[in-house]
Amino acid sequence: MKKLLLIALLSLPLFAGNMEVQEGFVAAHTQMPLDSTIDPFNNTLHGDLNMQGNDLTSIKGKLWVEMNLFFSDEADRDVHMNETDEANSFPLATYEIVSISKNDKASDYTLHGNLNFHGQKRAFSATADITQDQDNVTIKATSHFLMSEYGVEVPCMMFMCVRDQIDIFAKAVLHKSSSQHLAFNTSGTK
Numbered sequence: 001m002k003k004l005l006l007i008a009l010l011s012l013p014l015f016a017g018n019m020e021v022q023e024g025f026v027a028a029h030t031q032m033p034l035d036s037t038i039d040p041f042n043n044t045l046h047g048d049l050n051m052q053g054n055d056l057t058s059i060k061g062k063l064w065v066e067m068n069l070f071f072s073d074e075a076d077r078d079v080h081m082n083e084t085d086e087a088n089s090f091p092l093a094t095y096e097i098v099s100i101s102k103n104d105k106a107s108d109y110t111l112h113g114n115l116n117f118h119g120q121k122r123a124f125s126a127t128a129d130i131t132q133d134q135d136n137v138t139i140k141a142t143s144h145f146l147m148s149e150y151g152v153e154v155p156c157m158m159f160m161c162v163r164d165q166i167d168i169f170a171k172a173v174l175h176k177s178s179s180q181h182l183a184f185n186t187s188g189t190k
Contacts, residue, residue, distance in 0.1 A: 017177030018049070018050050019047070019049045019059075019061075019137060019174035019175060019177065020047075020174065020175045021045055021046060021172055021175075022136065023171075023172075023173045024043070024047070024172040025042060025043040025170065025171055026041075026042045026065050026070075026093075026169075026170045027040070027041045027042075027169040028040050028041075028166050028167065028168055028169075029166070029167040029169070030162055030163045030165065030166050031162070032160055032161070033160050033161075033163075034160060038072060038081075038162065039072055040070040040071060040072045040078070041070065042066070042069050042071070044065060044066060045063060045065055045170070046063070046064050046065070047061060047062060047172060047174065048061050049061030049097065049174060051137065054132065056109065056130050056132060056137065057099075057100045057101065057102055057109070059097055059100055059130075062094055062097070063094070063170075063172060065092070065093050066091055066092060067082065067087035067092065068082050068087040068088075068091065070082075080155065084152060084154075084155050086152075090117070090118050093115070093118075094115070094116040095114070095115050095124065096114045097111055098112050098113045098114065099112045099113075100112065100128075103127075107130055109128045109129075109130045110125055110126070110127060110128065111126045111127075111139075111141055112125050113125070115150075117145075117150045118150040118152050119151070120150045122145075124145065125143065126141040126143035126170075127141065128140060128141040129141075135175060135176060136174060136175055136176065137174045138171070138173050138174070139171065139172045139174070140169075140170070141168075142167070142168065142169050142170075144165050144167045144168060145166055145168070146165055146166075
């Protein structure tokens with residue numbers, strides 16, 4: 001019995017696998033009163049994540065973007081945004097997934113983790129739609145935060161200031177490792 005338990009415990013890492021970001025983006029949204037919306041976009045998402053077998057709640061790791069690669073429909077505003085976010089001093093925004101909990105709906109989950117933005121790390125949760133097939137795991141997440149909570153002073157022009165709240169929309173398509181393909185095929189789940 002002890003040998004069987006030992007063999008089972010030693011084989012667990014065989015079903016854990018790193019996942020490679022195939023594609024992904026982070027989009028942000030805020031606005032300025034009496035002005036248009038501000039919707040910067042970054043399509044160079046990077047990651048270092050892993051998952052035990054096909055258990056979506058076991059996903060852990062980090063996703064990050066380079067701050068100076070956000071762009072919008074106004075290049076001048078992008079330059080000012082990089083100055084406001086101090087992208088040269090704080091070049092990365094990183095989200096670390098610590099745990100994932102399953103919600104009531106089929107593919108509805110909550111990501112729990114930490115957002116490291118503008119040199120400050122804070123607890124951060126996001127609602128996510130997570131699905132998987134034999135080759136990939138897709139995470140579509142939404143959340144929001146206040147720039148002031150991360151030490152960023154919102155820009156103002158005269159009496160109008162950019163809204164402090166930033167809405168975040170992110171998508172990551174993660175390619176499973178070959179050991180996860182094996183686990184997917186032998187589990188009977190599709």
